[in-house]
Amino acid sequence: MNKKYILLGAISLLLSITANAKIDDDGVVNPDSTGFKFTDVKVIKSVPVTNQSNSGTCWCFSGTAFFENEIAEITGKNEMLSEMYTVHKCYQDKAKKYVRMDGSIRFGQGGSLLDVLYVLKKYGAMPKDLYAGNNYGEKKINHSEVFEVLNGYVNSIVKNPNKKLSKAWYTGYNGILDAYFGAEPESFTYKGKNYTPMTYAKSLGLNFNDYVGLASFTHHPFYEKFIMEVEDNWQWGESYNVKMNDLIAIVDNAIDNGHTVLWGADVTEGGFKYRRGYAIMPKEKTDSDRTEKENERWSQLSEKQRNKEKYEVTGPVEEMTITQEKRQEMFDNFETTDDHAMLIVGKAVDQKGNKYYKVQNSWDNNQLYGGFFYVSMPYFLAKTLNIMLNKNYIPKDITKKLGI
Numbered sequence: 291m292n293k294k295y296i297l298l299g300a301i302s303l304l305l306s307i308t309a310n311a312k313i314d315d316d317g318v319v320n321p322d323s324t325g326f327k328f329t330d331v332k333v334i335k336s337v338p339v340t341n342q343s344n345s346g347t348c349w350c351f352s353g354t355a356f357f358e359n360e361i362a363e364i365t366g367k368n369e370m371l372s373e374m375y376t377v378h379k380c381y382q383d384k385a386k387k388y389v390r391m392d393g394s395i396r397f398g399q400g401g402s403l404l405d406v407l408y409v410l411k412k413y414g415a416m417p418k419d420l421y422a423g424n425n426y427g428e429k430k431i432n433h434s435e436v437f438e439v440l441n442g443y444v445n446s447i448v449k450n451p452n453k454k455l456s457k458a459w460y461t462g463y464n465g466i467l468d469a470y471f472g473a474e475p476e477s478f479t480y481k482g483k484n485y486t487p488m489t490y491a492k493s494l495g496l497n498f499n500d501y502v503g504l505a506s507f508t509h510h511p512f513y514e515k516f517i518m519e520v521e522d523n524w525q526w527g528e529s530y531n532v533k534m535n536d537l538i539a540i541v542d543n544a545i546d547n548g549h550t551v552l553w554g555a556d557v558t559e560g561g562f563k564y565r566r567g568y569a570i571m572p573k574e575k576t577d578s579d580r581t582e583k584e585n586e587r588w589s590q591l592s593e594k595q596r597n598k599e600k601y602e603v604t605g606p607v608e609e610m611t612i613t614q615e616k617r618q619e620m621f622d623n624f625e626t627t628d629d630h631a632m633l634i635v636g637k638a639v640d641q642k643g644n645k646y647y648k649v650q651n652s653w654d655n656n657q658l659y660g661g662f663f664y665v666s667m668p669y670f671l672a673k674t675l676n677i678m679l680n681k682n683y684i685p686k687d688i689t690k691k692l693g694i
Contacts, residue, residue: 291400291554291675292347294565300564317428325605326564326640328664333636333648334359334550337370339661340517346399349522349554350376351652353406353678354632356552357496359633360680363548365495374423374431375416375487376409378471384524385444385463386588389455393448399437403554403631403678404503404527411498414487417480423471436470476630502694503529504684505676506537508618513691518676520628530692537674538667541634541647544683551634552678553649556626559673560601564651567658571610571668572600604649606642612671620672628675638664 337358342351350373380401388397409415415532424431443466447459468474477486485493510516515528532540541551561570609618620626636648646664655661681694 291402291628322591324568324658325603326566326568326664328567328638328640328646328648330648331637331639332545334548335362336550336633336635339650339655340373340652341430342652343430343432343654345377345431346437347373347377347401347433348652349401349403349631350380352633352650353552353634355402355650355652356404356550356678357410357494359550360496361494367495369494370418372416372418372421372423374471375421375474378467378474379409379413380405380425381440381467381582382464385440386460387524388444389447389459394443395619396524397441397444398522399433400522402503402518402520402523402525402527403531403552403676404523405525407498407501407678408525408527410491414489414491415494416474416478416487416490420478420480420494421474423474425472426470436466439466439470444494456692459577471610500680500682501678502681502684503527503676503678504532504537505529506532506534506617506674507621508614509622512638515694518525520675523626525641530694532688534612534617534671536688537677539668540679540684540688541670541677542637543685544679545634545637547683549680550650551681552631553634553647554626554628554631554675554677556673556675558627558629559669560597563601564653564663565657567663568646569649569663569665569669569673570603570607571612571666571672572603573608573610574600606640606644609666609668610646610672612668617672626675627675633678634665635662638665641683 333543337355339353340355342348354371354373354376358369358371361367384397388395390452411599426432426436440463443463447455447463450459474487477484478490479485480490483493491498505516505518507516507518509533512531512533514531516531517523517526517528544551557564557569558571560570563569632652634647637649638646638648640646645667646668647670648662649665650662651657653661657663681689682692684692
């Protein structure tokens with residue numbers, strides 16, 4: 291997720307602010323100026339909003355928050371896990387696969403919803419206050435330099451004129467990681483107990499085999515596992531394929547039972563107004579929806595002006611009807627892309643009774659709703675790539691079809 295992290299990070303403070311919105315001195319949108327009034331119906335207590343800053347690691351920040359919530363809900367313990375330990379391990383394994391694939395797959399900062407689970411099961415975890423993963427002298431996370439160095443290194447290895455790998459290439463790569471992130475301890479003492487990363491992960495009280503990914507696409511059979519064909523699914527992790535409306539039933543059931551849901555989605559749509567606190571899919575007007583005078587004016591607008599005007603709303607509007615076929619078309623045409631990972635923490639309605647999911651982001655908390663925003667059902671159905679959650683909170687009729 292978040293393969294467009296540079297663009298998203300650079301414009302996050304400006305994203306989707308229109309001329310109709312009133313902005314205070316801190317750059318936060320006044321709720322009364324958006325035209326939307328949201329009422330929370332059910333909200334799960336979640337860990338504090340974090341800030342991935344200048345890195346493409348949304349997959350790790352959202353995934354880590356998800357598992358911290360699971361630990362709290364299931365065991366009652368409050369554990370803060372190191373995001374950068376997980377990132378470090380993924381960067382190691384990405385390099386191995388990239389070199390084995392002769393540079394023919396993506397090597398980037400982005401990842402999938404399944405990556406934190408992958409590290410927890412294969413390598414373990416570390417407490418956040420014991421592994422900051424920041425040895426490069428900046429207060430906030432910034433992976434711009436380190437990933438340029440890593441990218442240059444692995445591509446040099448792929449182009450190796452010796453035609454075979456030396457025994458030193460991976461040691462050299464890890465040397466770069468250790469210089470920027472800090473070496474990973476083989477063991478450590480935490481709260482008076484000695485751990486390795488694996489024994490610490492086991493002490494968290496979760497059964498990591500209980501967590502599954504789910505998606506909804508017609509180019510694979512429903513109720514079977516498949517590998518989603520997006521670049522940042524670098525480990526080729528599998529998700530269960532369910533029907534579109536199953537996704538809503540699954541998320542609703544998890545929220546109703548007190549569990550958050552990890553969400554991967556496209557956030558490049560014009561209706562993604564994060565700074566204004568919502569994401570919607572407005573229905574596009576046709577000539578018959580406008581007066582003759584409005585059509586005359588519309589015909590004189592540029593394509594850029596038309597796209598901008600389409601998303602300039604002052605409150606709830608009629609939204610697109612999303613079908614399974616429309617959803618698939620958007621994915622196949624690259625209208626729906628693998629951009630960002632977030633955390634669904636609740637359900638809400640607007641002043642007209644339209645349903646939304648309340649979503650926690652990892653772009654700090656200096657936005658309209660303190661790092662949270664509201665996603666309409668049409669947006670969720672159209673722009674969801676996949677979700678991940680505890681399989682015990684999938685409705686029983688769906689788990690029966692999945693055979694889990």
